[in-house]
Amino acid sequence: MGGEVRQLLEQIHRFSRRCLFRVLSMGPLPTHLAFIMDGNRRYAKKRGLEDGSGHKAGFSTLMSMLQYCYELGIKYVTIYAFSIDNFRRKPEEVQSLMDLMLEKIKSLLDKESIVHEYGIRVYFIGNLGLLNDQVRAAAEEVMKATAKNSRVVLLVCVAYNSTDEIVQAVKRSCVDKADRDTERIQLVDIEENMQMSVAPEPDILIRSSGETRLSNFLLWQTGNSQLFSLDALWPEIGLRHLVWAILNFQRSHSYLEKRKKQL
Amino acid sequence: MDFNDPMLALSSSIGQIGDFGLDLVWRFIHIVVTLCLIVSGIFELVESYAISLGLIQKYSSIDIEKLKCLAVVVDIEAARDVSKVIELLRWLTTIGVKQVGVFDSQGLLKKSKDMILEMVPRSVLLQETGENNISPDSIALEFISSFDNKEAVVKAANILLQKYLKSIHPENGEGENVFTESHLNEALRVVGECVHVPDLLLVYGPVRSHLGFPAWRLRYTEIVHMGSLKYMRYGSLLKAIHKFTGVRQNYGV
Numbered sequence: 001m002g003g004e005v006r007q008l009l010e011q012i013h014r015f016s017r018r019c020l021f022r023v024l025s026m027g028p029l030p031t032h033l034a035f036i037m038d039g040n041r042r043y044a045k046k047r048g049l050e051d052g053s054g055h056k057a058g059f060s061t062l063m064s065m066l067q068y069c070y071e072l073g074i075k076y077v078t079i080y081a082f083s084i085d086n087f088r089r090k091p092e093e094v095q096s097l098m099d100l101m102l103e104k105i106k107s108l109l110d111k112e113s114i115v116h117e118y119g120i121r122v123y124f125i126g127n128l129g130l131l132n133d134q135v136r137a138a139a140e141e142v143m144k145a146t147a148k149n150s151r152v153v154l155l156v157c158v159a160y161n162s163t164d165e166i167v168q169a170v171k172r173s174c175v176d177k178a179d180r181d182t183e184r185i186q187l188v189d190i191e192e193n194m195q196m197s198v199a200p201e202p203d204i205l206i207r208s209s210g211e212t213r214l215s216n217f218l219l220w221q222t223g224n225s226q227l228f229s230l231d232a233l234w235p236e237i238g239l240r241h242l243v244w245a246i247l248n249f250q251r252s253h254s255y256l257e258k259r260k261k262q263l
Numbered sequence: 264m265d266f267n268d269p270m271l272a273l274s275s276s277i278g279q280i281g282d283f284g285l286d287l288v289w290r291f292i293h294i295v296v297t298l299c300l301i302v303s304g305i306f307e308l309v310e311s312y313a314i315s316l317g318l319i320q321k322y323s324s325i326d327i328e329k330l331k332c333l334a335v336v337v338d339i340e341a342a343r344d345v346s347k348v349i350e351l352l353r354w355l356t357t358i359g360v361k362q363v364g365v366f367d368s369q370g371l372l373k374k375s376k377d378m379i380l381e382m383v384p385r386s387v388l389l390q391e392t393g394e395n396n397i398s399p400d401s402i403a404l405e406f407i408s409s410f411d412n413k414e415a416v417v418k419a420a421n422i423l424l425q426k427y428l429k430s431i432h433p434e435n436g437e438g439e440n441v442f443t444e445s446h447l448n449e450a451l452r453v454v455g456e457c458v459h460v461p462d463l464l465l466v467y468g469p470v471r472s473h474l475g476f477p478a479w480r481l482r483y484t485e486i487v488h489m490g491s492l493k494y495m496r497y498g499s500l501l502k503a504i505h506k507f508t509g510v511r512q513n514y515g516v
Contacts, residue, residue: 023285024289026282026285026286026288027293083515084515085514085515085516086515086516088514088515089515161482162482163447163482164444166416166447166478166479167442167444168442170416170420170423170442170447171442174423174424174442175427178424178428183424183428184424185417185421186417187413187414187417190417190420212485212486213483213484213485213486213512214481214482214484214486215482215483215515216482216483216515219478219479219482220413220478222473223474224472224474224475225472226470226472228471229471247292247293248296250293251293251296251297255470256470256472259339259368259474262339262368262369
């Protein structure tokens with residue numbers, strides 16, 4: 001009986017969400033949304049949970065947010081899963097995060113996963129050479145397995161930071177020019193060699209937990225992006241936050257489009 | 264076939280009525296959002312005046328030493344009103360800020376830099392003094408535009424390319440690793456860019472966006488939206504700086 005009630009509530013929730021998204025789609029919608037998923041550790045501390053539970057709760061929030069984004073028709077979603085700076089955390093914490101990442105990356109290949117439900121193409125963006133062999137191999141397997149998907153795209157930034165991305169793009173441009181004996185790098189060379197060039201620039205970047213900095217995330221790509229800093233910790237983020245961000249984006253859309261044309 | 268045409272017309276009309284209804288609901292939601300933002304704006308206005316008048320104790324003293332470098336991003340339309348920028352810089356001088364980088368994407372403020380330096384008391388151009396030679400009672404100003412962003416990285420990349428080409432061994436065709444963040448940082452200095460990372464970035468414009476401020480310098484910068492430059496308020500500026508002095512970063516650790 002309890003299960004049936006829960007199923008009914010879920011169906012009502014899903015139907016209400018579809019109606020809400022139908023209303024939102026009367027205005028412009030973002031093509032690319034990026035998230036900095038900050039606050040998992042503070043959430044665990046706040047709720048008196050054991051270490052690591054915050055990240056598990058954060059993953060569950062991530063799955064919900066991806067579902068909402070793809071239902072709304074947002075084609076690209078980028079998430080900041082693990083920064084190069086995060087390697088400086090305590091080794092036990094880094095290992096626990098790597099283990100969680102390995103488990104969740106492998107689960108993306110399950111038939112019931114969100115990847116199959118929405119036909120998601122997954123990219124792992126970052127200095128993957130810094131990851132251990134197992135996580136790197138799993139990431140490469142997921143990228144290969146989803147390479148033919150084209151409906152929506154998920155970009156997972158792991159072992160990433162923007163300044164490293166810029167340096168790597170400069171390196172690839174230089175090596176490329178050196179190989180071809182042409183001696184001048186142009187902006188287009190660096191842009192093509194940026195790992196994030198597989199997606200357009202983000203329209204919206206949302207950071208949870210109230211921090212107002214970008215922490216070395218997508219600095220090159222966010223010149224025309226609307227930045228949101230939400231007070232809620234990442235595991236507390238829900239549909240209402242996404243709707244609020246989109247409503248504000250719709251108010252600012254004509255200004256941002258005008259700016260893009262001016263540049 | 265005849266039966267299908269009226270049915271198609273009917274379903275199309277129903278669709279149009281449905282879309283019209285949804286559009287009305289969408290507009291209504293936006294009216295509610297606008298009202299919420301107006302109410303929140305009124306509260307902020309009152310608070311800002313209270314701060315300016317010294318009525319809120321905690322804003323009466325600010326540990327300005329924590330703010331080594333401030334950047335201000337100004338929307339293109341706002342940048343045309345140089346007098347407002349000058350007023351803002353005078354406020355910052357009063358508060359005790361020592362180094363300010365002013366950015367607008369098209370470099371309008373760069374073109375007016377001589378006038379700004381003349382009108383802002385005790386101001387000097389940062390490039391001339393160098394970052395470490397600012398006298399205690401002056402304010403060092405830097406004028407930044409989009410050319411200092413991606414184009415600067417391209418120039419720096421060409422410097423690294425030359426270094427790389429010179430280092431290529433004829434036997435194995437491999438060059439020295441000149442591709443680290445320090446190398447790119449140094450190359451940016453060589454092309455005349457300031458690589459100092461601002462602690463705080465204040466955005467004056469309709470939207471919270473860094474508007475193309477040099478990416479290389481934004482790593483850990485706190486970004487605060489201040490609203491329109493035309494309606495800027497001293498109390499809001501004090502509040503933003505005060506809030507920054509209370510921030511504790513763990514830099515990803």
